Amino acid sequence: MDSPVPLLSVESLGVEFRTRGGTVHALEDVSFTVGKGETVGVVGESGSGKSVLFYAVLGILDAAGRITGGRAVFGGLDLVRASASELEEIRGREAAMIFQNPRVALNPIRKVGHQIEDVLARHTSTPSAELRRRAVEALAAVRIPDPERRYHAYPFELSGGLCQRIMIAIALACSPSLLVADEPTTGLDVTTQAAVMDLIGELARKRNMASVLITHDLGLAAEHCDRIVVMHAGHVVEVAPTAELFARPRHPYTARLIATTPHAVADLRSLAAIPGSLPDLRRGDLPACRFLDRCDRSEAACLQRPLPRVSAGPAHAVACRRPL
């Protein structure tokens, strides 16, 4: 599962949230890598912790969230132990992130051109006279028509697709080596979705930039990613190259997930819902395997800690005591 020189290497990362209802064990023992220039999909249901994972890695967790342990080495620096100012230096310059619902993810009362300039001014030594030209270039780079005019636009004057392009322009303004796209197509209409995904893919290839696609849509991940990390209830349950994951899923959850994805089945009638729901992550007595209650292959041994990580091939790992 390791590419020769990983750009980002997350090891045994744990995150919890303190809430009024108790402590939420949002992530436990999460490990994976992202290689240089590679496209990795992080797939899972809502609430599986896939967004929180990257908030934690980039240091933008809510105040209620806390990293309980592990490492996240990016470019030689452990982001878990990095200071707030070191993280600020990395975010937007070395590793950038874009979000869902682009129309509300941009500052509503600031011209989009100025929002790009803010990032350029923060991370580059561009002279202020040059900022504007660089911002227009960044707009042109994400193929926004008439960038000179759009520079002066406010987000409410632009469509969702254009706003997502603006957000990509902000993220890529300083040429980061990693782009994390958190559900980038949610809130966009279908034709725009494809255009945005193609744009991200093309820019990533052109700049040899690694990208992470966080999505609940296994089909989307299959279409765009080299490797896929499957998450369930705060655990990484399976990591494999895309083709292998679809051909030979080893974790029961992955298999179920593939069965629920229209792209992967010949007949819509054979689509199956996954029974049950995510376990309550506030429980103090979470089982070693958090898929236990939903799994039809579970046995007494599945309760034993630790959850084993089984190698199922050169780049294929599965966290299951009884893999398929």
Added chain:
Amino acid sequence: MLRLIGKRLLAAIPNVIGIVIVTFVLTRALPGDPAAFYAGPAATQEAVEQIRASLGLDQPLWGQFIDYVGDLARGDLGLSVSTGQQVLDEILRRLPASLELTLLGLLVACAIALPLGILAATRPGSWVDHACRLVTTLGVSLPIFFTGLLLAYVFYYLLGIAPPPVGRLDSMYSPPAHVTGFYLVDSLLAGDPELFFAAGKQMVLPVLTLAIFVLAPLARMTRAAMLGVLSSDFVRTARASGLSAATVLYRYAFRNAMLPVVTTLGMVFSFMLGSSVVIEKVFAWPGIGSFAVDALVQSDYAPVQGFVLVMALLFVTLNLMIDLLYTLIDPRVSIDD
């Protein structure tokens, strides 16, 4: 921008007409007979009727109204029967005293409430947050005349560190040459720092009273608005772009949180104008509020009408300024127009 101002001013005209009618009717509906009041208890019926005729009060109501509107159109607010002064002159002379107090009170309130609200929102559950809650609860629950009396009692009577509540200046000083009517400004313009401090000293307690009064809604709204904005998606984007904490807090979060704060600002400013009546009485401040109360007690119509009219015009101006501020802060406002 100019079109917007013009439009808002046009829209204010019906309001002003309505206010003219209502104040006229209301003052006439007040109990008491001004003619009898000025004639004095010993006057004969004949003398009272004579005064009534000289005041124009023997005319039917609509006749009086037409006279009143005609005078207004010429910029004549009438004569105060109790002081014998032109109401317009009196109001213009006293307005700066009230405005100086109100504006300074608002400034002090903002200077405390905005940082307090921001700090409370960025550190929920901390001591700043609790302090913010305490201050807002106190500010809401203390009536303004009570705060004023309490401050005067404690700081003047008990501790003796505040000057006596005798108005804008201690009697040993004479007011600065009239330029703006704001003593603080005029004394500085006159190059008289001693006078500046003397005027400032007199202002401390009334300004504090007003500030405490409006601090609560401002701090609460700032805190709530900041909490909302800080958890919004675009602040997360700004943080994900590595913008510095200060940039995120002020350029991204606070400027967005300003919108509800400005609305509250407009509201509290009008509360303050209204409560100036009480404050000016407590601190013997020679503003338009105390002028209006004195006139009201003496059934002196013209000053009361003048006062309400001036207040109404102030409100209209205030609302216009709030609207303009909106368009400056939020680009989305102008298209909704």
